[in-house]
Amino acid sequence: MTGLAGKIALVTGGSRGIGAAIATRLAQDGAAVAITYQAAAEQAKQVVAAVEAAGRQGLAIAADSADAASVTGAVARTVAELGRLDILVNNAGIFPYGPVEKVSLAELDHTLAVHVRGVFLATQAAVRHMGPGGRVINIGSCFAERVPYAGVSLYAMTKSALLGLTRGLARDLGPRGITATVVHPGSTDTDMNPADGDGADHERSFIALGRYAAAAEIAATVSHLAGEGGRYITGTAIAVDGGFAA
Template sequence: MNVQAGDARKVALVFGGSRGIGAAAVERLAREGHAVAFTYVSRPDAAEALVSKVAVAGGAALAIQADSADPAAIRAAVEQAVAHFGGLDTVVVNAGILRLGSVDTVSLEELDQMIAINIRGVYLAIQAAIPHLPDGGRIVTIGSNTAVRTGHPGSSVYQFTKAAVAAMVKGIALDLAPRGISVNNVQPGPIDTDMNAGAIEMLAEKSPMRRVGRPAEIGGLIVWLAGPDAGYMTGESLTIDGGWVL
């Protein structure tokens, strides 16, 4: 579905938007009036189901198959979203992977894959989007509360990739501040997603709130950062984890 001339909807692109936090972001952005493109790597059935769900609710969504480990695919996804919806106002970079392993067992392939997607892919997604964003546009990355004051054995690579995103956001925010483009990082704690499948009860027991977070709660923060009230906040990492790292 293309936005017609005169349609005042803003346009958002969510990298890694077919499930979990990404899907929640797609739904919330659409509910708030955005036309939303999102990328996925596998499970086209899940991606199309999300497009249909958004459409039934009166919104417009576009699923784009793109691997965030592939620089050309990242650029093509941005171009496709812009061409389909006629512009771009907000970018959410949620694509990321988790591979666990102690420092003596992580393979070079696993190391390179996490760096390629969790760090390089984030940077390249932002870089590709910048020429299309208007002054006052919004960029939101999805990090992790493991980037600050917490962690667990076997997560060293994932942790440093998310710490890198938190640092990256600060520098990019300064680059784009003259254009009024805000750049912020959301750092979720344990959330009820596929990534934590099988560990929900254990994580809930460790949480000060005795539960894990819901994807919709992260989606709500993303929507706020993409909205008009967040224009003066930039370069920040906002941790939303039920008090896990207080």
Template sequence: MNQTDAGSKKSAIVFGGSRGIGSAIVRRLAKDGAAIAFTYASSASQAAEGAAAIEAAGGTAIAIKADSANIDEIEAAVEQTSEQFGHLDIAVINAGILMLGDVSEVSPADFDRMIAVNVRGVFFAIQAAARRMREGGRIVTIGSNVAVRSGFPGSSVYSLTKAAVATMVKGVAVDLAPRKITINNVQPGPIVTDMTSAHLEQIVPLIPLHRAGDVDEIAALVSFLANGEAAYMTGASVTIDGGLSL
């Protein structure tokens, strides 16, 4: 699809969209009719397959290699998206890393890497997207329920980063309100992905609904926050974890 064709529909960028929750969000926004760009850090073949599947279904998708710890690459991804589609309406910041470690063992390098991706990278992805976003745009961050309930050992730094995002969106919401751009934060609990399958057996008994979540359930919530029906909602963090944080 050329730029003129893409200009007639909404466009979106999803940071961290090649696998897991991010991939489900990409598919859902494409199903909703948006032209999609998404970033990936390492798996070029997986990203290419995801984009090709959307194109084969009649949608528009481009995969962009970008490290969310690198501000230049973040900005370049947003620039490429807005130039390819002629505008930007939706940004979803899903990129993040989890590095567990007891408080007595966390190295400065690991601490700095998690801050760089999970906090600094999120902030500058928001900044880059907001600069190019049309009035009335939508920004959604993907946090975690550990911002509310940090219930497992070794999660202190990860929890810190996700709590920072939850607080960050409140301030950003005020800054962007004059342009009618909303920003909200989704906080998933245990979700079935290839990265979590080995740990879910121990966690599921603690969840009041007695199951882990599905990636498509997170994508559905993002879809709602990214459309016009959520225009009066901004600065909020929505926890979706089967009641684990209650």
């Protein structure tokens, strides 16, 4: 156990990839876990089954992180059905890619809505229910620290915003005993960015360890921050990127 026995967690975007690994790991370490998903209902059911197989209560909530009411509603439903909320993991994300001059206003607004506004609103709603020992863990990106090639300006900008938010939250929430951190994953082997996909060898060339992360490796750090190991860590970013930003 990592001090998560009896804790209640909400992981946004928890039906796939890193989010699914985080939800499963938190359950294995003792927490009941709610996840949000947008379209992957069957995958969400599988994650809930994995949570329940660990002996914990699971809950899947259909929610669009770009929609304000959907975001805050997911927090409210978690509290209503699981009893309270101790850990919020803001993981939901998208990956816009392309030349900056071709980014449309709609794409800009949607990415900001998912990566920035949705995170802020989920956090704002969640911390109303958190007491001392509460955790806000934002999932950023290695591109917030280093951008070695073109096409990711919008993505990097929105993920970089999470560090400013996290630092502010540390000051706002510290007096209440609630911590806020951001985890910056590097290239991680998921269906969104498979280790054998197009361009994977190019990405590996920037990684000091020369390989993609497994989603479970990101989840291990999140669980550490959510548990007793994270009690005195706040207002900072932790890179789990294999040396991408070294």
